[in-house]
Amino acid sequence: MASFWTDHKLAILILIVMASMQPRGSRAADEDPLQDFCVKDTTQQIHVNGFVCKDPAQVQASDFTSAVLKNPGNTSNVLGLAVTAANALTFGGLNTQGVSIARIDIAQNGLNPPHVHPRAAELLYLAQGTLLVGFVTSTPDNKLFALKINAGEVFIFPRGLVHFQLNVGYGTALAFSSFNSQNQGTSQLAKALFASNPPTNDAVLEKALQLSAADVQRLRALISKT
Numbered sequence: 001m002a003s004f005w006t007d008h009k010l011a012i013l014i015l016i017v018m019a020s021m022q023p024r025g026s027r028a029a030d031e032d033p034l035q036d037f038c039v040k041d042t043t044q045q046i047h048v049n050g051f052v053c054k055d056p057a058q059v060q061a062s063d064f065t066s067a068v069l070k071n072p073g074n075t076s077n078v079l080g081l082a083v084t085a086a087n088a089l090t091f092g093g094l095n096t097q098g099v100s101i102a103r104i105d106i107a108q109n110g111l112n113p114p115h116v117h118p119r120a121a122e123l124l125y126l127a128q129g130t131l132l133v134g135f136v137t138s139t140p141d142n143k144l145f146a147l148k149i150n151a152g153e154v155f156i157f158p159r160g161l162v163h164f165q166l167n168v169g170y171g172t173a174l175a176f177s178s179f180n181s182q183n184q185g186t187s188q189l190a191k192a193l194f195a196s197n198p199p200t201n202d203a204v205l206e207k208a209l210q211l212s213a214a215d216v217q218r219l220r221a222l223i224s225k226t
């Protein structure tokens with residue numbers, strides 16, 4: 001009498017192979033920790049993927065708290081924007097935990113300009129004000145998803161996609177964004193193109209954006225002030 005295994009051997013083997021082929025990216029954004037915690041040792045200059053752990057015997061309760069988000073950032077700038085991040089760079093207790101949080105203050109009519117976070121999705125909670133938020137899907141669709149959100153609402157910016165936040169309300173907007181990475185990284189599009197160091201070759205910018213040499217110079221001067 002044929003068993004379930006002999007009847008379905010091929011189907012079962014195919015399922016096992018397909019399961020093992022699931023991309024790693026379908027798990028959390030950051031690697032899983034290998035110990036309870038790994039508070040960043042600020043005395044170490046060693047560069048690894050993340051930061052070297054402080055001696056656990058020296059770790060204190062205060063290593064797991066931070067006040068960096070307590071005060072409003074200074075929005076007196078061209079964009080009317082202040083992003084204050086509590087990530088592994090500024091809050092060592094987050095090292096290896098795969099999460100971080102930022103405070104975003106945006107003055108009236110201010111803008112958090114189009115940017116991407118290469119290592120994290122962003123879950124934004126709007127505590128105060130009204131924002132026009134949006135993101136654009138990857139090429140070739142480049143579909144824009146944008147809408148106004150009000151205080152108390154949340155919005156998810158998918159990992160790695162270009163997104164923005166424009167204050168369209170009255171007065172300052174205050175948002176808190178959490179990320180599924182200890183170090184989300186930020187690449188602001190305008191700055192990456194027009195304020196790189198050293199400057200991106202004129203020929204690249206002229207061709208990519210169909211600009212004249214004069215346009216490129218003008219944009220470099222403008223973007224360097226943002």
Ligand SMILES: *[C@@H]1O[C@H](CO)[C@@H](O)[C@H](O)[C@H]1NC(C)=O
Nearest residue numbers: 072073074075076077078082
């Ligand atoms: C905010 O930034 C502006 C421009 O850099 C500066 O002039 C001003 O003193 C800053 N305000 C505070 C309270 O730090």
